[in-house]
Every structure is written in structure tokens, then in C-alpha cells.
Amino acid sequence: HFLDFGESIRQTERRSDTHKYRPRSSYFPSRVLSLLFDKLLIIHFPSELEHILDGSWSYYSSHGNALFDSIIQIQTSITVQRKTTR
Numbered sequence: 001h002f003l004d005f006g007e008s009i010r011q012t013e014r015r016s017d018t019h020k021y022r023p024r025s026s027y028f029p030s031r032v033l034s035l036l037f038d039k040l041l042i043i044h045f046p047s048e049l050e051h052i053l054d055g056s057w058s059y060y061s062s063h064g065n066a067l068f069d070s071i072i073q074i075q076t077s078i079t080v081q082r083k084t085t086r
Contacts, residue, residue: 032057
């Protein structure tokens with residue numbers, strides 16, 4: 001899910017990027033993914049996500065809400081899977 005999200009950010013931002021040779025990983029860096037995976041199940045509010053990222057993702061102001069929505073979708077999917085396996 002996060003890989004698709006990162007690709008959508010790249011596609012969106014590339015249109016307005018004046019530097020067309022920016023590396024793919026610069027749009028959604030692995031250090032951001034690492035932070036998200038480490039804290040995935042304890043993010044419940046956008047303010048928590050912002051605090052966790054602590055300015056490490058330059059696209060947060062324009063895509064933070066969409067990222068938070070993706071996190072909630074993943075959390076919901078995990079919860080459903082846990083309930084169905086019991």
C-alpha cells in the first residue's frame with residue numbers, strides 16, 4: 001500500500017517539479033517508510049503522524065492528509081484480518 005502511495009506522490013509531484021531527473025526515492029524516502037513501519041499501529045491522529053515524521057518528509061504539507069488516510073486504511077485492514085483469523 002505504501003509503495004503505491006509513494007508512486008502516486010511521485011507522479012503528482014513530477015508534473016510540477018522543475019528538476020525532471022529527481023530520484024524516485026526522493027519523493028517518498030525509505031527513512032519515512034521506516035518511521036511509518038515502526039509506529040504504524042500507534043498513529044491515531046494527524047498530529048501524531050506529523051510528530052513522528054518531525055519534518056523528515058518535504059511533501060508532508062501537501063500530502064500528509066492522504067498519508068494519514070492510507071495509514072488508517074492499513075490499520076483497518078490489519079484489524080479485520082486479526083478478527084477473521086480468530
